[in-house]
Amino acid sequence: MKANKAFNLKKNTRAQVGIGTLIIFIAMVLVAAVAAAVLIQTSGILQQKAQSTGKQSTQEVSSNLMIKNIEGVRAKTGASLSSTIDLLKLQVALNVGSSPVDVNQVVISITDGSIAHNLVYGGNTKSYGAMTGFSGSNESADNLEALLTQSTNPTKFYTVDRIRDEDSSFSQGNPVMNTGDLIVVYISTTSSTGAALTEIGSTSGDLQTSNLSLVPRTLVNIVLTPESGAATVAEFVTPSSYGVKENVQLYP
Structure with a gap:
């Protein structure tokens, strides 16, 4: 078992x-x-x-450029004054915190309601070719004279001059604005009436017409478009009468 x-x-x-x-x-x-x-x-x-x-x-x-003031100048011969504004002088500065601006790349559009121009700096050769008579030296008066007296320049170009440039970085050949700089921009608005005269400010010669006509009560629109940043717009109406003033305050 x-x-x-x-x-x-x-x-x-x-x-x-x-x-x-x-x-x-x-x-x-x-x-x-x-x-x-x-x-x-x-x-x-x-x-x-x-x-x-x-x-x-x-x-x-953000807007880099700021238009602080616009003054108009009338053409003359002796005591005779034009019935139109024939040169605009824009005081332009940089806004607070803006990066440097190359004026070569700034396009200025201007219209009197009938005629419109897109203007580039006189030293810019990319858009219309070189401005006739432009000098890259610091002789801004020569460039202003070329703007006013050379054919087709008033319809394509503007010129500039420095008012405040502490670091001496701004020149006709290298127009770069830094913080604190203040410049004046010259825009020719010579009409057929103004072109018949011989002087604008300290410039004299055979004045060329811009085809614009800034008679009294004209609505003028100016737009500054930099390479980057928002455009700056200035719009104003010319006074009802220029009287006997050679220089007329237009804006603001």
């Missing part, structure tokens, strides 16, 4: 860490590290793009 054998099963709740589990754990750590590196890199790129976009947007919506 055989003896009865009893079989007992042991309960063991302890797990054994094998090589497979270790490999899975290492893989998870590596995946997490790669994912973290990708997220950090992506966030850095997005931050740089956001900063660049914000800076560009600020430049586009």
Whole structure:
């Protein structure tokens, strides 16, 4: 007779860490590290793009140029004065916090309601070619004379002169405005009446017409468009009578 054998099963709740589990754990750590590196890199790129976009947007919506004053000058011969404004003198400065502005890239649009011109700086050769008689030296008076007396110049160009330039960085050949600079922009508005006379301010010669006609009560619109930033607009109506004034305050 055989003896009865009893079989007992042991309960063991302890797990054994094998090589497979270790490999899975290492893989998870590596995946997490790669994912973290990708997220950090992506966030850095997005931050740089956001900063660049914000800076560009600020430049586009902010106005760099500011027109502080506009004065009109009438042509004359002796005591005879033109019935129109034949030269505009715009005092232009930079707004607070503006970056430097290259006047070579500033386009000035002007209209008297009938005729419109898009003007570039006399030293800019890209749009219309070189302005006839332009000099890159600091002789702004010579460039103003060329603007007023050389054919087609009044319909295509404007010239400038510096009023305040503490660091001496502004010149006729390199007209770059920095913070604190103040310049005067000359725009020829000589009409057929003014061209029949011989002098505008200290400039004399055979005056050329701009085809504009700034008679009394004329609505004039001027827009300064820099390379970057918002355009600057000045709109005014000429006085009802110029009287015997050679220089007429127009704006503001």
